[in-house]
Amino acid sequence: MTLILGIDPGSRITGFGVVRDTGRGCEYIASGCIRTGTGSLPERLQTVYRGVSEVIRQYGPITMGIEQVFMARNADSALKLGQARGAAIVAGAESGLEIAEYTATQVKQAIAGTGGADKQQVQMMVMHLLKLLQKPQIDASDALAIALCHAHHRQSLIPHGLTQAKRRSGRLRL
Amino acid sequence: MTLILGIDPGSRITGFGVVRDTGRGCEYIASGCIRTGTGSLPERLQTVYRGVSEVIRQYGPITMGIEQVFMARNADSALKLGQARGAAIVAGAESGLEIAEYTATQVKQAIAGTGGADKQQVQMMVMHLLKLLQKPQIDASDALAIALCHAHHRQSLIPHGLTQAKRRSGRLRL
Numbered sequence: 001m002t003l004i005l006g007i008d009p010g011s012r013i014t015g016f017g018v019v020r021d022t023g024r025g026c027e028y029i030a031s032g033c034i035r036t037g038t039g040s041l042p043e044r045l046q047t048v049y050r051g052v053s054e055v056i057r058q059y060g061p062i063t064m065g066i067e068q069v070f071m072a073r074n075a076d077s078a079l080k081l082g083q084a085r086g087a088a089i090v091a092g093a094e095s096g097l098e099i100a101e102y103t104a105t106q107v108k109q110a111i112a113g114t115g116g117a118d119k120q121q122v123q124m125m126v127m128h129l130l131k132l133l134q135k136p137q138i139d140a141s142d143a144l145a146i147a148l149c150h151a152h153h154r155q156s157l158i159p160h161g162l163t164q165a166k167r168r169s170g171r172l173r174l
Numbered sequence: 175m176t177l178i179l180g181i182d183p184g185s186r187i188t189g190f191g192v193v194r195d196t197g198r199g200c201e202y203i204a205s206g207c208i209r210t211g212t213g214s215l216p217e218r219l220q221t222v223y224r225g226v227s228e229v230i231r232q233y234g235p236i237t238m239g240i241e242q243v244f245m246a247r248n249a250d251s252a253l254k255l256g257q258a259r260g261a262a263i264v265a266g267a268e269s270g271l272e273i274a275e276y277t278a279t280q281v282k283q284a285i286a287g288t289g290g291a292d293k294q295q296v297q298m299m300v301m302h303l304l305k306l307l308q309k310p311q312i313d314a315s316d317a318l319a320i321a322l323c324h325a326h327h328r329q330s331l332i333p334h335g336l337t338q339a340k341r342r343s344g345r346l347r348l
Contacts, residue, residue: 041275042267049264069253078249082256087264089257090223093216101215 003029004154005061005097006147007052008139009088011080012036014048015139018059019130021151028130030059031140036084045087052091064092065150067142068101102149107142110149177203178328179235179271180321181226182313183262185254186210188222189313192233193304195325202304204233205314210258219261226265238266239324241316242275276323281316284323 001022008015017031034051036044056064066089069081092099105115111125123141126132129148136144175196182189191205208225210218230238240263243255266273279289285299297315300306303322310318 040273042263042273045260045263046267049268073249075247075249075252078252079243079256079259082253083260083263085253086219086257086260089216089219090261090264093220094223099214099216 002063002151003059003061004147004151005056005059005064005092006143006145006150007064007066007088007092008142008146009048009066009081009085010139011044011077011084013139014051014084014088015137015141015143016052016055017136017140017144017147018055018061019144019147019151026130026148026151028132028144030055031136031144033137033139041083045083048084048087049091052088053095056092056095056097062097063150063154064097064099065146065154066092066099066101067107067146068103100150100154102146102153106153107145107149110152111145176237176325177233177235178321178325179230179233179238179266180317180319180324181238181240181262181266182316182320183222183240183255183259184313185218185251185258187313188225188258188262189311189315189317190226190229191310191314191318191321192229192235193318193321193325200304200322200325202306202318204229205310205318207311207313215257219257222258222261223265226262227269230266230269230271236271237324237328238271238273239320239328240266240273240275241281241320242277274324274328276320276327280327281319281323284326285319 001020004019004021006017014034016034018029019026020029034048036047089099108117108122109115112121122145123135126141126144126148127135130144175194178193178195180191188208190208192203193200194203208222210221263273282291282296283289286295293312296319297309300315300318300322301309304318
């Protein structure tokens with residue numbers, strides 16, 4: 001019964017999703033968006049840091065997945081994304097969570113069975129896997145997909161701080 | 175007698191410099207480097223966050239200057255720099271410091287009188303302005319230059335949170 005946090009960081013909107021890994025699949029706990037607003041850069045980064053910290057405090061996940069970025073569109077957007085990502089990762093680390101990174105392909109592969117799935121397919125599979133009746137906002141849905149991917153991978157990897165991981169079958173359980 | 179922190183963030187080394195603005199110029203207080211080591215990304219970002227927080231706790235600056243990055247070499251290095259920058263800015267903001275950003279040109283202009291000054295010229299001027307007998311490590315020197323630039327600008331700007339700023343003459347006092 002492990003609570004797992006997924007984070008989809010962005011310079012304007014950071015999505016979060018919390019799922020409970022019951023050992024026989026994952027249940028939806030919460031999801032939402034942290035909107036950074038129009039303040040100064042320090043204020044916006046503090047909003048990400050405090051927002052992620054508050055989600056952790058409220059729901060008590062012990063582990064966090066975050067999307068690994070290989071190619072940003074350009075250096076300017078990469079810098080902005082990196083700043084938000086840094087604020088989110090520090091929030092997780094300061095709250096004592098183990099943190100793992102996943103590529104977009106790994107997330108799609110874990111959720112939809114193929115690394116070539118599009119955003120809509122991933123969103124539909126997130127709804128299906130978590131038995132959601134309503135479509136979550138896209139950033140929240142992406143964060144839930146990362147949380148599900150992390151649930152799928154975390155016991156078969158040996159991430160930072162997790163040394164007593166038990167190996168688990170290689171497929172996402174529906 | 176304001177204590178001013180300058181931060182030069184980097185994915186491997188984050189330089190810091192603390193100066194005291196006496197009202198008749200700046201005095202050297204401290205400088206150094208936070209080395210992020212070879213751990214996982216969350217560990218490295220936490221090192222930046224905790225390092226900057228510790229410098230603030232130890233020396234008690236009330237305001238912080240950080241270099242504004244316009245053009246990174248490429249998207250990958252921009253992302254890495256952004257993450258370190260995000261961790262450093264959140265550390266400053268969470269410690270209650272007002273934070274201002276300066277372009278490299280503004281820093282060179284304030285220290286060496288010309289935006290076209292090279293790194294060595296800036297380093298020599300930092301040594302001269304702060305009456306240093308030894309050359310500081312280059313990241314520490316850059317951070318001291320940012321602190322001096324911030325000392326120079328902060329009373330003539332109206333940065334975030336500083337509403338009762340008194341205007342001051344537009345030149346750096348030697």
